[in-house]
Amino acid sequence: MTESTRRAVVFGAGGAGLAAVLTACASYGSPTTEAVVDPAEEPAGDEASSAAPKKKAKAPKALADISDIPSGGGKIFESQKLVITQPTEGEFKAFSATCTHQGCTVASVSNGVINCPCHGSQFKIEDGSVAQGPAGEPLAEKKINVSGGKIRLA
Numbered sequence: 001m002t003e004s005t006r007r008a009v010v011f012g013a014g015g016a017g018l019a020a021v022l023t024a025c026a027s028y029g030s031p032t033t034e035a036v037v038d039p040a041e042e043p044a045g046d047e048a049s050s051a052a053p054k055k056k057a058k059a060p061k062a063l064a065d066i067s068d069i070p071s072g073g074g075k076i077f078e079s080q081k082l083v084i085t086q087p088t089e090g091e092f093k094a095f096s097a098t099c100t101h102q103g104c105t106v107a108s109v110s111n112g113v114i115n116c117p118c119h120g121s122q123f124k125i126e127d128g129s130v131a132q133g134p135a136g137e138p139l140a141e142k143k144i145n146v147s148g149g150k151i152r153l154a
């Protein structure tokens with residue numbers, strides 16, 4: 001193999017590589033085609049796409065059963081950052097579980113108050129108002145729906 005032949009081979013390979021890169025770029029350069037194709041395929045794919053449409057169509061997932069919430073007390077839902085209380089039998093309230101003092105997540109409900117573990121703030125289960133500082137603002141109330149024994153965010 002002569003030097004010039006070797007160069008030709010190397011150049012040829014480089015050219016092919018460049019062509020591949022350009023082809024890849026060209027396919028990235030037409031996202032509208034892909035976007036149109038994906039939704040069109042979804043209804044046809046029974047197994048793969050069945051979960052997504054169900055989530056959209058259904059009402060919000062229940063946070064809790066009413067039986068989960070003690071009367072005169074409440075329960076913390078840490079992952080949802082919510083506290084649900086039942087100040088009086090059959091009356092349910094929901095509040096943000098983020099303490100208005102410095103943002104800790106409240107940790108427990110006892111003796112009619114929601115307790116923040118960080119600096120000892122307490123909030124009333126009836127309306128989330130401050131029962132004891134240092135927090136100066138009430139917990140934000142969240143709207144909920146109670147039906148069929150289930151509690152959902154409204």
Ligand code: FES
Binds near residue numbers: 100101116117118134
């Ligand atoms: S963050 Fe709750 S009392 Fe300070």
